[in-house]
Every structure is written in C-alpha cells, then in structure tokens.
Amino acid sequence: MEDYILRTENLRTYFSVPAGYLHAVDNVSIKIKRGTTLGVVGESGCGKSTLGRTVLHLTPVTGGKVWYNDRDISKLKKREIHELRREMQMIFQDPYSSLNPRMDITALIGEPMDIYHLHSNKKEREEHVKELMDLVGLAPRFARSYPHELDGGRRQRIGIARALSLDPSFIVCDEPVSALDVSIQAQILNILMDIQEQKKLTYMFITHDLSVVRHISDEICVMYLGRIVEQCEAKELFRTPLHPYTQALLAAIPSPDLDKKGELQIIKGEVTSPVNPPKCCRFASRCPFAAEKCHNEEPSLRDVGDSHLCACFKVQGEI
Amino acid sequence: MSKIVTPAIERQMKINKRRPVGYIASPFKEAWRRLARNKTAVAGLIVIAIFIIVAIIAPWITKYDPTAQDYSCTLQPPSAEHIFGTDNYGRDIFSRIVYGARVSLPIGLLCAICSLVTGGVIGIVAAYFGGLFEDIIMRLCDIIQAIPPMLLAIAVLAALGNGIDKMIIANTIALIPLYARISRAAIYTVKENDYIEAGRAIGAGNLRLMFKHMLPNALGPIIVTTTFGVAGCILVVSSLSYLGLGITAPTPEWGSMLSNAREFLTSAPYYIIIPGVMIMITVFAINLFGDGLRDALDPRLK
Numbered sequence: 001m002e003d004y005i006l007r008t009e010n011l012r013t014y015f016s017v018p019a020g021y022l023h024a025v026d027n028v029s030i031k032i033k034r035g036t037t038l039g040v041v042g043e044s045g046c047g048k049s050t051l052g053r054t055v056l057h058l059t060p061v062t063g064g065k066v067w068y069n070d071r072d073i074s075k076l077k078k079r080e081i082h083e084l085r086r087e088m089q090m091i092f093q094d095p096y097s098s099l100n101p102r103m104d105i106t107a108l109i110g111e112p113m114d115i116y117h118l119h120s121n122k123k124e125r126e127e128h129v130k131e132l133m134d135l136v137g138l139a140p141r142f143a144r145s146y147p148h149e150l151d152g153g154r155r156q157r158i159g160i161a162r163a164l165s166l167d168p169s170f171i172v173c174d175e176p177v178s179a180l181d182v183s184i185q186a187q188i189l190n191i192l193m194d195i196q197e198q199k200k201l202t203y204m205f206i207t208h209d210l211s212v213v214r215h216i217s218d219e220i221c222v223m224y225l226g227r228i229v230e231q232c233e234a235k236e237l238f239r240t241p242l243h244p245y246t247q248a249l250l251a252a253i254p255s256p257d258l259d260k261k262g263e264l265q266i267i268k269g270e271v272t273s274p275v276n277p278p279k280c281c282r283f284a285s286r287c288p289f290a291a292e293k294c295h296n297e298e299p300s301l302r303d304v305g306d307s308h309l310c311a312c313f314k315v316q317g318e319i
Numbered sequence: 320m321s322k323i324v325t326p327a328i329e330r331q332m333k334i335n336k337r338r339p340v341g342y343i344a345s346p347f348k349e350a351w352r353r354l355a356r357n358k359t360a361v362a363g364l365i366v367i368a369i370f371i372i373v374a375i376i377a378p379w380i381t382k383y384d385p386t387a388q389d390y391s392c393t394l395q396p397p398s399a400e401h402i403f404g405t406d407n408y409g410r411d412i413f414s415r416i417v418y419g420a421r422v423s424l425p426i427g428l429l430c431a432i433c434s435l436v437t438g439g440v441i442g443i444v445a446a447y448f449g450g451l452f453e454d455i456i457m458r459l460c461d462i463i464q465a466i467p468p469m470l471l472a473i474a475v476l477a478a479l480g481n482g483i484d485k486m487i488i489a490n491t492i493a494l495i496p497l498y499a500r501i502s503r504a505a506i507y508t509v510k511e512n513d514y515i516e517a518g519r520a521i522g523a524g525n526l527r528l529m530f531k532h533m534l535p536n537a538l539g540p541i542i543v544t545t546t547f548g549v550a551g552c553i554l555v556v557s558s559l560s561y562l563g564l565g566i567t568a569p570t571p572e573w574g575s576m577l578s579n580a581r582e583f584l585t586s587a588p589y590y591i592i593i594p595g596v597m598i599m600i601t602v603f604a605i606n607l608f609g610d611g612l613r614d615a616l617d618p619r620l621k
Binding site: 056058082085086089090092093094097098099100101102104111112115116146148159162163165166 | 512513514516517518519520521522523524527532535536616617618619
C-alpha cells in the first residue's frame with residue numbers, strides 16, 4: 001500500500017452567495033504521497049487556493065472527507081485544529097501583504113514558537129530563529145529589519161522560515177513565487193526543493209504557472225471550476241496531456257523558440273459561473289470536442305491507463 | 320576592489336549599525352527613539368509635562384489662595400501683582416489656573432482613557448467576531464448615541480449623585496459608543512489583510528489576532544480620536560460644572576472659569592481668554608503628541 005500523507009474524498013467547499021452556492025471546490029479527491037509534491041494548476045478562480053485553504057482548515061469544509069496520516073481531519077474541534085497546525089503549514093502568495101508590517105523578522109519567524117511554547121528561554125528561541133534564517137538564506141544582519149525594508153525575495157524567505165518554524169511535515173504553498181520577479185522565482189523554488197529534501201517535507205504546490213509546476217512537482221492535478229479534470233505524473237502530463245483543457249493550457253505556454261511559430265490555440269468562450277453550476281461537464285461550453293453527452297452528464301475522474309486520471313467522455317471513449 | 324555604495328546600501332548600513340546582530344530592542348524603545356526624533360511631538364510632550372509639573376507643585380508657585388476672595392480688587396487686568404488679573408470675586412486668576420490644572424487635566428485624561436479602553440475593546444471584539452454579536456453591540460451603541468452626550472451625562476449624574484468620580488463615569492459612558500465605532504471601523508480596514516490569515520495559519524488565537532495583529536495596524540485613527548477626546552472631555556466637564564453638576568462652585572476648574580467669564584466678555588476679556596487659551600494649549604499639545612505617537616508606533620515611517 002502506498003504511503004499517503006494526505007487524502008481527500010469528495011471534498012467540497014461551497015460559499016453562500018446571494019444567488020445560491022458558489023461551488024469553489026466540488027467533489028475533489030486527491031492523494032499526496034509522503035515526501036512528494038503535488039502541483040495544483042488551473043486558471044484564476046478555479047478553486048485551487050480554496051482547496052489548499054480547506055485542507056488546512058482556514059476555510060470550513062462543506063462536505064467530504066480529508067485524511068491526514070490516515071486520520072479523518074474534516075471534522076475537528078478548535079483544539080484539535082490548533083494542534084494540527086503544527087504539522088500542516090502554509091506559504092502565502094503575496095509576501096508584501098502576508099507579513100505583519102509592525103513586526104520585525106525575528107518577531108515574525110519566532111511568533112509560531114511563542115504560540116506553541118516551543119522554547120522556555122529567550123536564548124533558545126533566538127538560536128532557533130537564527131537557524132531558520134540560515135536555512136532559508138537570510139543573512140543574520142536582517143534579524144532586526146522590518147518587512148518593508150526588504151525586497152520580495154527576502155520577504156518570501158521570511159514566509160518560508162515562518163512556515164518551517166514549527167517543523168511541519170506538510171506545507172501548502174499557495175502561489176509562493178507568483179508575486180516575485182522571474183530571477184528570484186528560481187531562487188525561491190530551489191530553496192523550497194532543498195528544504196523538502198532536507199526535512200522530508202510534502203508539498204501541495206498551488207500555482208497557475210505551468211513552467212513552475214513542471215519544475216517542482218512529482219504529480220500534477222489540473223483544476224477547472226472547482227473540479228479536477230486531469231491528474232497524473234508531472235512528466236506524463238507534459239508529454240501526453242489528455243483533457244482538452246490541459247491541452248489548451250499547455251499550448252498557451254510561451255515558447256522561447258523563435259522558429260516554432262505555431263498557432264496559439266486560444267480557449268474560446270467564458271468560464272461557466274461557479275454559482276449553482278449545471279450538471280454537465282464544466283468545460284463543455286468551451287470545449288472544441290463537446291458532444292451532446294457533455295452538456296447533459298458530468299464526467300467522473302477515471303483512470304485511463306498508467307494511473308493517468310482524466311475526467312472527459314472523449315478520453316474515456318464514451319463519445 | 321572598492322565597494323559600491325548606493326544610497327539604499329548606505330541606509331541599510333545605518334540601520335545595521337543601529338541594530339547590530341543579536342541586539343534586542345524592545346518595541347517600546349524603538350518607538351521612543353522614533354518619537355524623540357519628531358520635534359513637534361517632543362514639543363507637545365514637553366508642554367504636557369510642564370502642565371503636569373505645574374499642577375503638582377501648585378502651592379509653591381502661587382502667591383494667593385485660589386478660592387480667597389478679595390472685593391477690593393475685582394476684575395483687574397493683568398499686572399505685576401496678579402499676572403493673569405483677577406476675577407469678579409477678586410480671586411487671583413493665575414492661582415485658579417494653576418490649581419485648575421489639578422482638576423481639568425486628570426478629568427480630561429481619565430475620561431478619554433476610560434472610554435478609549437472600554438469603547439476600544441468593545442469595538443475591536445465586535446468587528447472581529449461580527450455577525451449577530453456585532454449587530455447587538457452596535458445597535459446598543461446607536462441607542463446611547465441617540466441621546467445627546469450632555470443629557471446622558473446629566474442623567475447618569477442624576478442617578479449616581481454628584482462628584483468628580485461620578486462625572487468621569489458619566490462622561491465615559493457617553494463617549495464609549497464613539498470609541499467603539501472608531502475602533503470597529505479601524506479594525507475593519509485591516510481585518511481582511513493577508514497577514515491576519517497568515518496569523519491564523521500559524522495557530523494564533525483570537526486574542527493574539529485582535530491585539531497583536533489587528534490593533535497595532537489600526538492604531539492611527541484611534542489615537543487621533545483619543546487626543547481630540549481629551550479636549551472634548553475637558554469641555555463637557557466644564558459645561559456640566561456650569562450647570563452646577565460635577566465640580567461645585569469654588570473649586571477652580573478651567574471649564575467653569577470659562578463659563579463664569581462669559582458675562583464679562585466685554586469688560587474683562589482677559590478673564591475668558593486665559594482659561595480658553597489654557598484649554599487650547601493643552602488640546603494642541605496632546606494632539607501634537609498623539610500624532611507623533613501614531614507615527615512612532617509605525618515602523619514603516621522612519
């Protein structure tokens with residue numbers, strides 16, 4: 001049996017809006033192997049961030065189950081959630097707004113330690129903060145700096161150090177490099193991968209940037225309007241994308257090759273509203289292959305060979 | 320190879336010199352250092368300090384008893400004998416101002432602080448939890464605010480009886496909704512920030528989120544309101560004294576001096592100008608200090 005650190009089964013997160021329910025995450029079942037990285041990709045508003053936040057109990061679970069180390073964590077008491085946070089942490093997207101501007105770096109990195117009373121004396125805490133700063137590549141001279149005195153890359157390093165300060169085993173990275181310069185993105189990604197190796201961490205890496213996710217992920221799942229449409233190994237996805245949506249996404253990656261002047265395949269139409277979505281394939285309205293069945297029935301995520309999961313009637317051979 | 324020094328690097332070097340590795344500055348020390356560099360704030364602080372010292376050493380710097388009447392010299396303009404002149408009972412205005420500081424300042428400060436703390440906590444808690452709880456609290460505030468603060472203070476004084484302590488209570492109750500409202504609005508502006516979410520993710524509890532993450536970032540408008548509040552309290556107290564509530568007649572108090580002097584506005588203008596100017600200077604000094612304090616508590620403004 002595979003060793004999964006986190007599993008979800010039909011996980012749902014709905015938000016109540018005036019027009020009904022916004023299905024941000026709808027029947028999502030994922031499995032993350034210990035020590036690996038699951039990349040979650042999709043366009044803005046597809047529910048990928050909400051998925052990460054729901055797993056961490058930052059957004060309440062509407063339905064379905066989440067298992068962490070084979071323990072059901074979908075219905076927990078406040079106390080239990082608090083304890084769980086030591087194990088599961090998050091790195092936020094925007095390092096400019098996710099750090100309290102009134103706290104200096106030592107205070108920011110040390111805060112989780114204070115909350116969980118990790119250290120009994122100041123010196124130990126100070127040492128631990130220094131260690132973490134060293135781990136993420138922050139020079140000790142910044143110990144007393146405030147976030148606004150630093151650039152984006154350094155700020156994101158603070159965010160990483162903060163997430164690591166409780167020594168968690170699972171981290172949700174919510175677009176950790178999207179707000180950074182391309183030159184710094186690579187540094188941060190390398191740090192994340194180095195630390196993963198060193199500390200045997202498991203990542204759930206949320207991003208809209210396919211080149212980033214290719215770099216860091218072992219497995220990738222593609223989300224569209226709250227559902228997973230395709231999931232497989234990273235290499236496999238880039239080699240043989242099956243779902244029409246994934247194909248369109250990959251075709252849209254800008255290529256630096258000047259000779260390769262192919263036609264850009266643009267997805268036509270608008271995203272269907274996630275509020276009270278109709279019972280059909282959610283990509284049907286934009287899909288070039290959509291048949292009648294796609295507009296009437298909802299495809300389920302099925303293995304179409306080599307643990308390549310895809311939710312498309314065409315791929316499954318039903319139309 | 321010589322090092323390239325840009326203004327940005329220079330600035331960082333300066334900061335590093337000030338905050339060497341392993342150096343632990345308490346946030347208060349840092350704030351104090353920033354406050355000390357703000358000249359206007361320091362000026363405000365000095366004026367407040369002078370007033371407080373004068374109030375403390377009142378008996379040693381005044382020649383006359385502030386309540387002693389002398390009908391041989393009523394309503395005299397400022398002179399060497401009476402540097403601020405005398406009032407309609409022949410009492411030395413300088414003595415009354417100095418002794419009045421013993422009453423006006425503590426009342427103003429106490430009312431503002433009491434209503435700030437209670438109203439502030441109510442507002443923060445209401446904004447943080449939201450929902451029905453917030454609605455109930457804010458509607459209660461609406462009810463209190465529907466009554467003019469003066470009338471409310473009179474009603475409370477009528478119920479509790481007369482006295483300076485009761486007056487502070489009455490004033491505080493009348494001002495709580497104002498502070499609750501201001502702090503609620505201030506918390507709302509920072510509540511949705513990512514760092515609050517980030518705080519939640521590292522397991523911060525409600526109290527830590529409210530008072531360590533939200534409040535410090537929402538302090539600006541709260542401090543400014545408080546500094547104005549001190550002035551407002553001094554004036555409300557003086558109005559109540561004028562109505563014979565709270566502070567009774569012979570006790571020197573700036574507000575009641577102001578109201579007494581109204582009859583002599585044309586014949587003895589200095590009588591009304593002097594306590595008025597005193598209140599103005601106090602308010603001004605507290606406002607300057609409050610502004611400086613707000614800036615000093617924000618590490619982004621250097």
